[in-house]
Amino acid sequence: GEEVAQTPKHLVRGEGQKAKLYCAPIKGHSYVFWYQQVLKNEFKFLISFQNENVFDETGMPKERFSAKCLPNSPCSLEIQATKLEDSAVYFCASSSQGNTIYFGEGSWLTVV
C-alpha cells in the first residue's frame, strides 16, 4: 500500500494481559521501525528491521517486549504481561533507499 497501516488503532488491556500490535509497511520498503511515544512528545526508538532481520534493537526492553517481521505477513510488536507504564502510542514507520521515513497513525495502548 501507499501508507503505513497500523492495527488496531486503540487497544485496552488489563495489567498482566498480552498486547499485540500490527504494522504493514509501505509496499517495497525494506526497513521497518517501531517507536513508543509516552506523554505526548517523548519518542523512544524500540527496534528496526531490514526485511525480516533485526537491524537495530538497542531500544528494545529486554523483558516482555518482542517483535517480528516475517515474509508475506504484517510486522508485529508484542508485549507480554503488560504494565501500566506500557500505556503509550506505538508508531510503526518504514523506509526504503532515501532519506524519508514514513510513519503510521499509531496504535494507542491503554493498560488499566
Added chain:
Amino acid sequence: DAKTTQPNSMESNEEEPVHLPCNHSTISGTDYIHWYRQLPSQGPEYVIHGLTSNVNNRMASLAIAEDRKSSTLILHRATLRDAAVYYCILRLGMGAGNMLTFGGGTRLMVKP
C-alpha cells in the same frame, strides 16, 4: 548521539512567516539535519532535511548555519493546518535503516 535543543513552544499569526530555531552544537560531519512534524493525533510527517546547504521544498525552507551548529526551519506563510509539534533531528549518514532520535520538539501555535 548528538543532541538538538529547541524552544518548547512558539506562536505565530496566520499568513505570516515562522522561523523555528534548532541548536545542535555537537553535530558531527556525517549527521544530516532532519525536520519532522506531528499534527494532533497523527504520526510524525517528514518536512525537510539537509547537510550543509540551505534547502527548499514545497513545505518549507531549511537554513543551515555555516558552522552547522544551528539551523532554522522556515514556514513562509503559516496556516492553521501548520499547528503541530516540530522536531529537529540529527540522523547519522544516508543509510535508510538509520533511526531518528527525537528530542522534545517545538509546539507551534498558529493564531487566526
